Amino acid sequence: MNRRTISKEKFIENVELHPMRQQEDTDIAIVGGGICGLATALALHRKGINALVFEKSETTRAVGSAITIFTNGWRALDQLGVASKLRSTAIPITGSEELRCLKRSVLIETLVQELPASISYFGCQVVTIKSDPLTAFPILHFRDGNSIKAKFVIGCDGANSVVSKFLGLKPAQYLSSCSILGFTNYPHGHGLESESIRMRRGSISVGRIPVDDKVVYWFVGRKWTPQDSDISKDPEMIRESALESTGNFPEEVVEMIRKCDIGSLILTRLKYHAPWDILFGRFTTGTVTVAGDAMHLWAPFLGQGASAAIEDAIVLARCLAQHLTRNKVQAPLQTYVKQRRMRLVKLSTQTYLTGMLLEPSSVIVHYLCLMLLMVFFHDMLGHTRYNCGPL
Ligand SMILES: Cc1cc2nc3c(=O)[nH]c(=O)nc-3n(C[C@H](O)[C@H](O)[C@H](O)COP(=O)(O)OP(=O)(O)OC[C@H]3O[C@@H](n4cnc5c(N)ncnc54)[C@H](O)[C@@H]3O)c2cc1C
Known part of the structure; x- marks a missing residue:
């Protein structure tokens, strides 16, 4: 207890x-x-x-x-x-x-x-x-x-x-996409630069960011399918699914997913307000x-x-x-x-417009979102400089 x-x-x-x-x-x-x-x-x-x-x-x-x-x-x-x-x-x-x-x-x-x-x-x-x-x-x-x-x-x-x-x-409403998240532990050090990397192939995205010298956090973003309800309950199936989705990504990415800490894996459908x-x-x-x-x-x-x-x-x-x-x-x-x-x-609007750019939409909607982002959120990291003030 x-x-x-x-x-x-x-x-x-x-x-x-x-x-x-x-x-x-x-x-x-x-x-x-x-x-x-x-x-x-x-x-x-x-x-x-x-x-x-x-x-x-x-x-x-x-x-x-x-x-x-x-x-x-x-x-x-x-x-x-x-x-x-x-x-x-x-x-x-x-x-x-x-x-x-x-x-x-x-x-x-x-x-x-x-x-x-x-x-x-x-x-x-x-x-x-x-x-x-x-x-x-x-x-x-x-x-x-x-x-x-x-x-x-x-x-x-x-x-x-x-x-x-x-x-x-x-x-909250469901989005049509989901994320698979996990860690990979490299006992002898991962040797990666301390940078956040994002890659995209079609509708699939992969992100990778080191936590410390040995552990790397990664995520795979892809479309949600009805089978994912079952997949999300079994870590082995989550890993298989992540590997399937990332087959045409660089070998180091595939290797990172293959060697992941199986207990850390989750697959979650995305929701938003x-x-x-x-x-x-x-x-x-x-x-x-x-x-x-x-x-x-x-x-x-x-x-x-x-x-x-x-x-x-x-x-x-x-x-x-x-x-x-x-x-x-x-x-x-x-x-x-x-x-x-x-x-x-402001945070939800920037997130919403960014999400709209990633979802399939008409050319007009795509450019409208891009324009709104450029006008209102031209400083893309501006939101990270916010100060909520003292306690
Ligand atoms: C894929 C993904 C990646 C993310 N990545 C990031 C990131 O990189 N950076 C970031 O800042 N945020 C990220 N987030 C968002 C972040 O995880 C959440 O915003 C954060 O966890 C919210 O915390 P919370 O305490 O509000 O909710 P939760 O973490 O959901 O906690 C709610 C708690 O309430 C408990 N609970 C629920 N119902 C009841 C009840 N009826 N009675 C008693 N207890 C109850 C639950 O058991 C739970 O412990 C990510 C989210 C997702 C889905």
Whole structure:
């Protein structure tokens, strides 16, 4: 059993016996213990605010092998006080102000280690949220029949968010493509330059980026097919499929996939929230809000999903800390949404237009997207220089 795992029964008992029970309406419940949920809990913890994290998996969950973090993400990690520890695990990649590729498990474990053991609860799946008829505060209902009242609920529960459903947000839509992600470990060193490489052959793309001197993170992008539902359940089949797709890529690419760490492989169909859904989405109702993929899901064309989720965490904790001292209950969430919205609209628009260029479309649509990208996003890496501000 994970050292941070306690049973739900024990947790309920703790809440009932603990003096905090009497002031439960000051509690903050975070649904989802992925990158965003843990970053939000840590940001709040740094501000001296208690929050409880409810994660449906039985242990920490780091699906996917690695993520690229650009300057904006490192700035946010600096605010969380974990950047220097994380920097030591990943080499700098040339061509960007600061770009490193982090193992997901390292990021998740680092966030968990910085948090007090008593605030994360695993094996707690939230199934619905309702408003308390007396106080209007949200009540979380769990799969095992228990329920908990909280003053604030922050939904960091990813692509199929229960909290965004409560808020009435539009679900993410599927793209026609998928990604296969994995690591290859070279025990004697890979000898590659510290650069991010992308190649394309027809509708298939391959990316490769070193994590450190021995480990290389790679991905294959291709069309989704109905057989992929089955393939995604079997790592051997995922590898076979990646090899099939990349047969006409350079031999070193094929070799890298052949020698991959089989346990690191995942195949995932890409989903997205359209820019207009983010522009008009009602991201807060009463004292409930969302962050991370639950708020803004994009295809990984800019590699910004996790960094944006960590930015959300910083801004949300800052807003809560500023307003709670003045005892204002709804203002912090409204301020948070206001501060995040245009940043997220810009990121989703750039991602959307980039994706449209990669999808088959008419010549007119293709050139329109190209023109819009050139006019509004001529500085293609401009988004990586964003600063979400201090915690
Ligand atoms: C192929 C691919 C490549 C990517 N590459 C990059 C990259 O290079 N750089 C980058 O920055 N981003 C990248 N991303 C995006 C990044 O992975 C996500 O944006 C990031 O993981 C979002 O974190 P999150 O915590 O919001 O969501 P998640 O990581 O999905 O975490 C949600 C958590 O909530 C839990 N949960 C869900 N429902 C419930 C419930 N009802 N009750 C309790 N718990 C629940 C889940 O178990 C999970 O642990 C990529 C995404 C994909 C698909």
